[in-house]
Amino acid sequence: MESLGAIVLNNTYRDSVFLMKISSEICSMEGIIEASAMMGTDRNKDLFLKSGLSNDQVKAAKSDDLIISIKAENEKVLNDSIVKAKELLSTSVSTQNESNETRQIKRLEQALKEDKNANVLMLSCAGDYAKYEAAKGLSKGMNIMLYSDNISIEDELALKQKAHEKGLLVMGPDCGTSIINQVPLAFANNIRKGSIGVVGASGTGIQEVTSIIHRNHGGISQAIGTGGRDPKKEIGGITMMDALELLKEDEETQVILIVSKPPCMEVQNKIASFIRSTNKPVVVNFAGNEDYSLIEEAGGQGFDSLKRAAIAALELSGLHECPEEICTLDQKKLSDEIANLSQERKYLRGIYSGGSLCYEAMYFARKCLSDLYSNTPMKGVNKLENVRKSMKNLFLDMGEDEFTVGKPHPMIDPTEKVKRIKQELQDKEVAVVLTDCVIGYGSFEDPAQVIADAVMSTRKECDQIPLVVTSVCGTEEDFQVYSTQVKKLQEAGILVASSNEEAIKLCLDIMKQNKGECDHV
Amino acid sequence: MSDARNLFKEEVDVVNIGLKSFSDSIDNIGGKITHVKWTPPASGNTELVDLLFKCELHSEEIDAANKEVVDIIMSGQPVLLAVRPAREVVPGLVDHMILHAGPPIEYNEMCGPMKGAVVGAMIYEGWAKDEEEAEKLILEGKIQFDCNHHHHAVGPMTGMITSSMPVFVVENEKYKNRAYCTINEGIGEVMRFGANGPKVIERLRWIEKVLAPVLDEAVKKAGGLNLKNVMAQALAMGDEMHQRNVAASLQFYKQLCGEIQDVVNGKPYAHEVIEFLVKKNDQFFLNLAMASSKSIMDAARNVKKSTVVTALSRNGVDFGLNISSLGYRWFTAPVKMPVGLYFPGFSEKDANGDMGDSSITECIGIGGCAMGCSPAVVNFVGAGSVSKAIEYSQSMGEITVAKNYNLPMPNLNFEGVPNGFDIRKIVETGILPVINTGMAHKKPGIGQVGAGIAQPPMEIFEEALRVFVHEQLGE
Numbered sequence: 004m005e006s007l008g009a010i011v012l013n014n015t016y017r018d019s020v021f022l023m024k025i026s027s028e029i030c031s032m033e034g035i036i037e038a039s040a041m042m043g044t045d046r047n048k049d050l051f052l053k054s055g056l057s058n059d060q061v062k063a064a065k066s067d068d069l070i071i072s073i074k075a076e077n078e079k080v081l082n083d084s085i086v087k088a089k090e091l092l093s094t095s096v097s098t099q100n101e102s103n104e105t106r107q108i109k110r111l112e113q114a115l116k117e118d119k120n121a122n123v124l125m126l127s128c129a130g131d132y133a134k135y136e137a138a139k140g141l142s143k144g145m146n147i148m149l150y151s152d153n154i155s156i157e158d159e160l161a162l163k164q165k166a167h168e169k170g171l172l173v174m175g176p177d178c179g180t181s182i183i184n185q186v187p188l189a190f191a192n193n194i195r196k197g198s199i200g201v202v203g204a205s206g207t208g209i210q211e212v213t214s215i216i217h218r219n220h221g222g223i224s225q226a227i228g229t230g231g232r233d234p235k236k237e238i239g240g241i242t243m244m245d246a247l248e249l250l251k252e253d254e255e256t257q258v259i260l261i262v263s264k265p266p267c268m269e270v271q272n273k274i275a276s277f278i279r280s281t282n283k284p285v286v287v288n289f290a291g292n293e294d295y296s297l298i299e300e301a302g303g304q305g306f307d308s309l310k311r312a313a314i315a316a317l318e319l320s321g322l323h324e325c326p327e328e329i330c331t332l333d334q335k336k337l338s339d340e341i342a343n344l345s346q347e348r349k350y351l352r353g354i355y356s357g358g359s360l361c362y363e364a365m366y367f368a369r370k371c372l373s374d375l376y377s378n379t380p381m382k383g384v385n386k387l388e389n390v391r392k393s394m395k396n397l398f399l400d401m402g403e404d405e406f407t408v409g410k411p412h413p414m415i416d417p418t419e420k421v422k423r424i425k426q427e428l429q430d431k432e433v434a435v436v437l438t439d440c441v442i443g444y445g446s447f448e449d450p451a452q453v454i455a456d457a458v459m460s461t462r463k464e465c466d467q468i469p470l471v472v473t474s475v476c477g478t479e480e481d482f483q484v485y486s487t488q489v490k491k492l493q494e495a496g497i498l499v500a501s502s503n504e505e506a507i508k509l510c511l512d513i514m515k516q517n518k519g520e521c522d523h524v
Numbered sequence: 525m526s527d528a529r530n531l532f533k534e535e536v537d538v539v540n541i542g543l544k545s546f547s548d549s550i551d552n553i554g555g556k557i558t559h560v561k562w563t564p565p566a567s568g569n570t571e572l573v574d575l576l577f578k579c580e581l582h583s584e585e586i587d588a589a590n591k592e593v594v595d596i597i598m599s600g601q602p603v604l605l606a607v608r609p610a611r612e613v614v615p616g617l618v619d620h621m622i623l624h625a626g627p628p629i630e631y632n633e634m635c636g637p638m639k640g641a642v643v644g645a646m647i648y649e650g651w652a653k654d655e656e657e658a659e660k661l662i663l664e665g666k667i668q669f670d671c672n673h674h675h676h677a678v679g680p681m682t683g684m685i686t687s688s689m690p691v692f693v694v695e696n697e698k699y700k701n702r703a704y705c706t707i708n709e710g711i712g713e714v715m716r717f718g719a720n721g722p723k724v725i726e727r728l729r730w731i732e733k734v735l736a737p738v739l740d741e742a743v744k745k746a747g748g749l750n751l752k753n754v755m756a757q758a759l760a761m762g763d764e765m766h767q768r769n770v771a772a773s774l775q776f777y778k779q780l781c782g783e784i785q786d787v788v789n790g791k792p793y794a795h796e797v798i799e800f801l802v803k804k805n806d807q808f809f810l811n812l813a814m815a816s817s818k819s820i821m822d823a824a825r826n827v828k829k830s831t832v833v834t835a836l837s838r839n840g841v842d843f844g845l846n847i848s849s850l851g852y853r854w855f856t857a858p859v860k861m862p863v864g865l866y867f868p869g870f871s872e873k874d875a876n877g878d879m880g881d882s883s884i885t886e887c888i889g890i891g892g893c894a895m896g897c898s899p900a901v902v903n904f905v906g907a908g909s910v911s912k913a914i915e916y917s918q919s920m921g922e923i924t925v926a927k928n929y930n931l932p933m934p935n936l937n938f939e940g941v942p943n944g945f946d947i948r949k950i951v952e953t954g955i956l957p958v959i960n961t962g963m964a965h966k967k968p969g970i971g972q973v974g975a976g977i978a979q980p981p982m983e984i985f986e987e988a989l990r991v992f993v994h995e996q997l998g999e
Binding site for chain 2: 016042044045046066067107108109110111112113114115117118120121122123124125126127128129131132133134135136138139140141142145146148150151158161162165170172183184185186187188189191224225249252253255415444445482
């Protein structure tokens with residue numbers, strides 16, 4: 004008998020990261036179907052309801068109550084897990100008390116009393132609160148790095164207008180990556196100092212281009228994230244245009260690289276006028292966009308892949324692409340493996356943690372694969388209705404809300420992503436599984452190992468598994484170490500390409516050889 | 525203050541709220557990072573956080589308005605000019621009118637002690653000879669009621685003011701506005717706690733006929749008395765001037781002792797007057813601190829877009845709040861029970877709800893705000909320890925706009941008292957103003973049963989914030 008139980012602790016607060024840790028620890032217990040620990044805000048209670056974890060106790064909880072709700076296979080497991088949950092909570096209290104004695108900074112104002120020169124406020128708390136903290140930070144003259152999402156577009160606009168008036172930047176909301184003066188903000192790679200200034204409306208897009216620049220011996224002056232909605236009409240690219248102006252004035256920046264989903268026409272026009280206004284060369288990648296005539300007419304260069312945009316910027320900075328020998332493939336062995344794939348294996352499954360990387364792969368796949376599904380579809384791609392159930396050719400961005408509510412982002416904790424990869428590996432209709440492996444600051448300590456483990460264990464369990472393709476986004480100087488990650492993947496029989504673009508193209512090539520699909524890769 | 529233009533040339537110095545791993549990354553490369561052990565603002569209430577967000581988008585205007593208000597508070601100069609019958613000086617006070625403490629309230633809604641005081645005031649004025657006659661007149665609508673605050677006046681506990689009662693006339697010299705408060709009756713059976721027996725009436729008459737004229741003449745001989753200086757000195761002597769006024773009362777007498785001596789010299793009541801002022805009533809100065817505070821806070825009213833509290837006041841049933849930008853709009857909710865120590869023989873079941881205009885003192889930064897420099901009051905108001913009392917003062921700093929350097933706290937390195945409660949900060953932090961208060965017996969006439977700390981209900985600040993955002997910001 005399935006059994007549902009909840010603990011509600013009145014007036015008890017723990018931050019979401021801590022609660023996610025509890026969620027995932029309970030989820031990993033034997034016999035647990037689903038578990039989540041969150042504060043009892045209306046939004047969270049709604050999520051409990053949607054995930055089938057709500058009961059009267061959960062419904063009655065208040066916003067400053069802490070809720071842990073668990074669904075287990077039977078009552079025994081449930082009771083054990085509740086004991087465990089209480090244990091996990093109480094260990095936190097003692098450690099928190101210890102550290103509270105040494106430092107009592109609980110509010111932004113208190114932090115600024117201790118650190119009067121603070122100039123960046125980084126926010127990853129829930130959006131409902133982050134917008135207020137961001138507004139306060141702006142009032143106090145700070146630039147804002149806003150990783151948090153769930154902020155309305157009206158509120159984003161209000162924040163950005165306020166920032167613009169004060170000559171400050173709001174990087175975000177939902178901004179995964181920035182690197183200011185070599186300091187990583189949120190997810191970022193260890194990139195050497197150089198002359199390429201990057202502005203990006205996409206987190207892993209910035210990570211991919213900066214990593215490629217670094218691996219090819221180039222460097223960056225700054226990388227400024229804007230948040231994905233910035234180039235939309237409602238915002239009008241406020242942060243993007245302010246950031247571009249800053250790079251124009253910045254002496255260290257010689258080349259400017261812009262990565263974004265296609266901006267609205269108004270912002271594209273602004274970018275075109277910006278290109279005309281500066282002597283510095285400008286390269287753009289608008290993910291999913293093929294027509295760069297507006298940019299080119301203004302004197303800029305446009306590329307439909309992150310890799311080629313990065314290389315173009317690199318060359319403009321006076322360097323050249325160097326072949327990444329570590330990622331070479333054994334073509335003969337690959338052909339044999341494709342030939343050996345069983346008859347019913349005909350689909351490609353892309354399981355991603357990085358949204359921009361997923362989008363780029365989908366863009367290339369769309370050109371030649373039919374029956375394409377995604378939880379974040381672009382034009383020509385079908386919406387995947389049930390995100391738990393795979394359909395035909397699929398691109399899944401597991402950094403999206405439906406996967407991350409109450410759980411850490413897959414780049415921080417790849418457990419859910421690896422589970423899904425395993426599910427695809429066991430699927431007898433799948434020919435190729437494509438995934439990303441993003442390393443760097445903020446990311447999981449060893450993502451290659453968990454992917455490799457999943458592949459090797461499934462290979463033992465099944466007669467045959469699909470081919471697995473990936474690329475590592477990161478650098479040799481990242482603490483996970485690029486080459487180490489690549490080797491771990493290769494040792495597990497995974498095909499490692501030198502960029503996301505090359506990884507998807509390899510997949511499409513395999514698909515073509517396998518079934519004759521995709522004529523124009 | 526930073527500017528993105530300088531950001532590339534400065535050291536990046538980050539404050540992080542949220543994921544600890546983001547702080548660790550910066551820490552690991554030796555970057556400057558302060559990690560905040562954050563909890564959600566406004567106890568996680570998203571409706572309130574949204575209001576705070578809207579305020580923050582207008583923070584420049586609001587901060588400027590609030591600065592204007594605290595500048596007015598800090599530059600206020602309360603001067604005692606005279607002691608006159610209320611009918612002569614209190615604006616709008618007509619015959620058969622009773623002014624009371626707190627936000628406006630109907631007679632039949634009043635708590636026991638306030639009803640008792642109303643009857644007492646009517647007997648004192650000769651409008652009724654007993655309770656029955658008094659209630660009949662009230663029922664017939666022959667008596668007008670209003671709250672003190674609407675007449676630039678304040679009164680402790682029940683806060684009765686009627687036409688014959690003498691009041692201190694305090695002028696805020698800087699802004700030329702005046703405020704009024706009755707003379708403290710002393711301890712024991714007193715009207716401010718709802719008593720209305722013959723002894724109470726007799727004492728009030730003595731105050732009216734004997735004491736008030738003496739004080740009036742002495743003050744005028746002295747050419748007025750600057751009360752702010754008295755207050756600053758008393759603060760340095762361990763008074764917070766709400767619960768403890770020993771030093772302030774003595775300072776007051778010291779300032780006028782020559783003039784009072786001249787007035788009472790050779791009079792039969794000389795001994796009695798001096799003893800009343802100096803020996804019998806440690807709380808004598810409270811009413812002067814209140815009139816001073818009222819004169820200071822009235823000058824700070826009606827500043828557009830200000831979120832600073834201009835009055836905190838209780839009538840024993842409801843707690844009332846005014847903020848500067850919303851004039852005399854009262855935000856009210858039921859009072860909470862004060863928490864503290866009871867005199868022997870009494871307990872919390874005897875206590876009346878929180879009452880009095882005296883919480884005007886906290887509005888200028890004395891009383892609960894200054895508890896840290898009043899060690900003697902600590903146990904009496906239930907703070908427990910001196911360090912706890914200092915924590916109270918420091919926590920009041922979290923919800924106020926500025927520190928009033930004109931009222932320094934010696935044992936807190938002469939830091940000024942916390943000044944100007946900001947409803948935004950109160951709602952954000954959940955920290956409520958702390959009010960040092962006496963507790964009345966819920967039955968009229970018994971008097972004070974203890975003293976302690978009272979806090980306003982949070983709802984009044986939340987509602988004021990809602991109305992502020994709607995009306996002052998147009999959101």
